[in-house]
Amino acid sequence: MTASRLVLPDFPWDKLAPYKARAGQHPDGIVDLSVGTPVDPTPELIQRALAAAADAPGYPQTYGTPALREAVAAWFARRRGVPALDPDGVLPTVGSKELVAWLPTLLGLGPGDVVMHPQVAYPTYDVGARLAGATPLAADGTLQVGPAAGTVKLVWLNSPGNPTGKVLGVEHLRKTVEWARSIGAVVASDECYAELGWDGVEVPSILDPEVCGGSHEGLLAVYSTSKQSNLAGYRAAFVAGDPVLVRRILEIRKHAGMIVPWPVQEALRVALGDDEHVAQQRERYARRRELMREWLVAEGFKIDHSEAGLYFWATRDEPCWDTVSDLAARGVLVTPGDFYGPSGARHVRVALTVSDESVAKLARRTAGPDGSPGSTGGNLR
Secondary structure (H helix, E strand, O other), X not given: OOOOOOOOOOOHHHHHHHHHHHHOOOOOOOEEOOOOOOOOOOOHHHHHHHHHOOOOOOXXXXXXXXXXXXXXXXXXXXXXOOOOXXXXXXXXXXXXXXXXXXXXXXXXXXXXXXXXXXXXXXXXXXXXXXXXOOEEEEOOOHHHOHHHHHHEEEEEEEOOOOOOOOOOOHHHHHHHHHHHHHHOOEEEEEOOOOOOEOOOOOOOOOOOHHHHOOOOXXXXXXXXXXXXXXXXXXXXXXXXXXXXXXXXXXHHHHHHOOOOOHHHHHHHHHHHOOOHHHHHHHHHHHHHHHHHHHHHHHOOOEEEOOXXXXXXXXXXXXXXXXXXXXXXXXXXXXXEHHHHOHHHOOOEEEEOOOOHHHHHHHHOOEOOOOOOOOEOOOOOO
């Protein structure tokens, strides 16, 4: 008997490698706007917390320390409008991507089950369904599901969205929760960019009482401190919501040894208790965002959504790979929109996670009126 082989899509960023190489040949160096990896220093108070917990000879708690889970609950109350999160419904994870990838498996999904996710979406939602042997379904609304509704077991939401920066309002979230509960599906909301709403935009949580009616049954919120606290290298994240679901996930994670290291748990606890460093980082991104917005407009781009998060979802109404190629020739690397689904084929994702020096370089690479490179970029600063 021949075992069936798991078929996964190609890792999309591998296709970007030739364009990165071309952009890297620019005499003034590459400006890499393709990957949303933080570039600013990890705040000192978090580094100190990590160092203070460095003597860790014993195994850490898979469930997370009570102090960490209480810190998450307090953060939800203070920052996310969720006043009654049960600390028993909190579980630290090794970054948020691993939780996204493995949640269908951890929930016991398999063949015949459907995992619904946004049409323009981070690829790992699709991959996670495939890892479990379930079927991924790209749909932005319940009307698109049709006869498959009876087999939907997990509904992924992503607000603010990656790559689009789109924010889902309370009414949209509430309707999704009501629909999912009516068919017995779990709703998992990836909210990793929630602290980064721009121009006064509010980002509601799936756990907000106005959304869920005060009950977290069947609901999970996924969060990461990678962006707001520059902790991508720490892999410091968590999932929170329904204690029954969290305990089910916990049991499998204990068997599998999926544990956040004790020093990282302590660093995460301290990070969640300090709002000042988050505000400072937000100001850095706000400044870069305005300069990059001016650059995109000067380049002839239309910006869609992008009201929150760390990306611009931009288009010149041309195939996304044409845009990627043109910018790579001028030493700028962006992500093609079709990495996130066919609906993104005429957009590119532009990340804000670059240094001030790199943002300044963009002004020197704006195309002139005749399309030639080298314009000063007008009023770009």
